[in-house]
Amino acid sequence: MCAQIVLAEDDAKQAELVRRYLEREHHSVVVVVDGRAAIEEVRRRRPELLVLDVMLPKVDGLDVCRILRRESDVPVLMLTARSTEDDLLLGLDLGADDYMTKPFSPRELMARVRTLLRRTRLADTGTLLTIGTLTVDPVRHEVTRDGEVVDCTPGEFRLLAAMAPHPDRVFTRTQLLEHLHGYDRYITDRTIDAHVLNLRKKLERDPRKPVHLLTVYGIGYKLASGTRAPDAP
Template sequence: MAARILIVEDDAKTVELVRLYLARDGYRVLAASDGITGLNIARQNKPALIILDIMLPGMNGIEICRQLRLESGVPVIMLTAKTSDDDKLAGLDTGADDYITKPFSPRELAARVRAILRRLPGTRTPEIIKCGQLTLDFTRHQVTLNGAGVKLTAVELKLLGAMAAEPGRVFSRSQLIEQALGYDFDGFDRTIDVHIGNLRRKLRLNKTNTCFIQTIYGAGYRFVCEPEI
């Protein structure tokens, strides 16, 4: 069965353009022109990926993404005319996996959709990784910490899986981008920092600063199985 992609966008021409390119790749495309309808369709149809505008009637894309992240790790690509770094960081900080600004190349958007779906967890990592109180189960796309489930986005889980598969190794930003995003980087260096920041927040032990991911200043990040405070 073809994967379902949901487009939440109030510009009909943009919807049809994106629909055309995604349909060529064999995806089944769903669409909504306002935020509330888009959120309801996402909840009812469980799409494989969501392409989400920020400026929408009814409910904006940031709030939709925030609501989705309380419920699932469905990949989200922000597609918006808001172009500042602060706007990009706001989108990524709510849990979006990628951020594309308008005007955009539909071919690039389709390529990024393929890249994210192709890199859903499970490739090039063991099926299960256990580090103390943390367990990563890639066959079920589940992460547990102290026995409780942790909701991660597809990119977050891919990042965590890449690092956890080689504990102690220092990964540069460019290496993590290649592992988790899988397309040519456009120079927005803080993208990975935002994803890592989200991971740290979600993986804190006992609401302290104890974390499995360490910053190696000037070099990148590494995963440790026995985190230190």
């Protein structure tokens, strides 16, 4: 699974360690040391993955993610020393696909990289999924409601893409977390709840009375196959 990867990390030792592990798995790696260079390299090379440190000079990683999400759906794996839940949720809300806190295990990082690349490539061969008035297009990474495009972050899109092939199936928060980000002790149920809250604002005519993305109390969430009145708000 060789891929072109941009690594944005200003700590020389950390960058060299990650670069060696990535190249050991036969990836082509370009290392940049500031946020401005990260933006320029993603625009120039259109890589399959951006591994992004948050604390970067010139433009920090959060702003890099914010800028790139306006113009690209490149998968972003954030690396940061910030480990609070609020930091995690901010990174995900800005469009990061995964989030690892320092210090981290290089082996776990490689597992996360493989997972992100595998999901991206599977999505590129996917078929159109229609659930009631919603359509999820894995090839275009696009969601529509009643024919109108819905602007989703990559995390929000993957949550819908995970549920769309199984309408009316109930997913636990743990199942959704594992599908979206893999297991990480720093990620909590609030991550999924935040995605659901944001999606309801985008998908539902009345987010307080959802008909698409429903809560199943004590278990998790399901994507309803119809537009009937919900059993649970």
